[in-house]
Amino acid sequence: MPEISHYQVKTLTIDGKEVCASEHQTILEVARENNIDIPTLCYFNGLNGVGACRLCLVEVKGNNKLLPACVTQAQEGMEVTAHSPQLHEYRKLIIELLLTERSHVCAVCVSSGHCELQSLAQKLGVNHVTLPYLHEQCKADGSHRHFVADHNRCVLCTRCMRVCDEIEGAHTWDITGRGIRSRMITDMGEPWGDSETCTNCGKCVSVCPVGALVEKGKAVAEMTKPNFLPYLIQMRGKGQ
């Protein structure tokens, strides 16, 4: 007797729309397959999700907590709300918090016009910042021959850390500290230019959603990110 496949198709609703999910698919993946746009910042297709930015938080009926869509697996019978006035306000607040925590000055940023934080702010209608700016001064690291790490513009999405670990296998980037004192570091906190593990591949620069990791010498608005996704997915597939 042939073995019965355990592969199951799950049915659920997102914003009232009936959708199907295969096993291990996250709510975010299912939503995007069905053209339901849930904003994200830390998520990068091809890298493991971490739910760091909290922009993709959704409501699931029967659950009294908001859940990050990027790391929550779709379940049979789930009733997901991805868009509501309340969620919209939360997402705007997250963007405001990010904008006030460090120094995001689009006017003089190399990534202006190509920045995911900037475009999310525009898309969500964050046209004013109502919270006080912290004006925390972080040191920009220009020690690398080709790249600059400007921690003033970092949103701690950890894409750099994940791509360096999961794809390049170097694990040059990591995170130190906790909470508001968290910082991305290279190796054990040495200047990037002194890192013994960095292969100078530039993958971290390619996936950085903002102007934190950029090519040296780029002037305002000149830093465009290559379309790294197809390569990443291909590499990911080979690895698996």
Add this chain to the structure above:
Amino acid sequence: MQTIRIDGITRIEGHGRITIQLDDHGVVEDAHLHVLQFRGFEKLCEGRPFYEMPSITARICGICPVSHLLAGAKACDAIMGLRIPEAAEMLRRIVHLAQITQSHALSFFHLSSPDFLMGWDSDPRERNLLGLVDKHPDLALSGIRLRKWGQQVIDLVGGRRIHNPWIVQGGVASPLTMAKRDEILSGIPDALAIALRTLIFFKHMMEKLGEETEVFGNFRSMFMAIGREDGNLCLYGSRRRHEGWLRFADADGNIVADNIHPRDYQEYIGEAVDSASYMKAPYYKPLGYPAGMYRVGPAARLNMCRQCGTPHADKALNEFRHMYGNISLSSFHNHYARLIEIIFAIERMEQILEMPIILTDDVRAEAKANEAEGVGIIEAPRGTLIHHYKVDGDGMMTGANLIVATAHNTLAMNHGLKQVAENYISGHEVTEGMLNRMEGLIRSFDPCLSCATHADGTMDLIVDVVDSEGQLQQRLARRR
């Protein structure tokens, strides 16, 4: 003793206050310009990559961001230790000349001409651009058109009118297309016609402005500008052609210091700190402070050049010199000099745009930081602009010193204020028209106080006359 305060000065770029000190007999003892606000760009840029500086410092000003972009880019070029491609240099010159045109047009038509045309003592509610549009529509609209055209050229060449990120370290971000070149060229005859027409108009008007010429900053002082070997008017200062070295002249036009390399500027220029103002007071070091007072700007530049180097501008300069002598000591002549420079800028733009090299693609050179310091100097509309950057081994900024054109004129503006005050205010009851003349003196320098420090504020005018006991004797108030 009485103190008169003009707070703040109207129709200038920025926010400032004038204090006039009178003795018990109402005779002027001293007059002083205070710049009231502080922005601190020199400090906030520390730790940034040096090549971000042009765009950061451009935010100092919305009127002349091109000047800061160019001075910043030149300082970056010096840090990289390279010579930018010739086409890039020519393109930078085009936007610079366009900026001279639009900025001078703003100063002459929008800010200063209401004084000449509406009268110094006219109703302040009409003594502005809108009043001008009402009473002298042709001239007012000419001014608006000329300024608009200058802005359009900046837009066409660099893709944006204000805070244009196209000017970058090592050159410019993109080349000029033939279509845009031709569009700019097609606007030149009209722009030149406006400038020449205005010059004729102002030449006649100057006959009625003899008193202002006599007392508006008419004194002996040194002058400073960047120069060229052939002695012609130098606005950009090409590293490629070894132009743009600093030059000082005395009040008789004799060159007293020449060929000062930008990196050596601090050997000749000291910066005194005035406790009553956020604007520093630069002085010529060999003479000390305050004897080393010098002036920069359009009239200073024309005093120090042999010729402009273009036909109409040279003709206008010769006429000017024929009427007022080779060396103009009156700051009121800055207005005339601005018109001559506008003519020069338009003609020079045409000359450059007709060079085949202007359409070539090689517009950017690349290098890392190869020098620990770099100085970029340019003649901004208001005078010599100096950007001095210091970097660490990674090219990150460790320090900056900016001497903005308006600041060079600090001592001269104070000197001129006293002269005007002595002439109009001593022993008289203070009227609004008298105070407007004080402001007019400041306007003749076209100061950009936002550049010189930083400014943001209302442009209301309140004048208090206070006696030695601190009692308010007279208050004149003007609200926008």
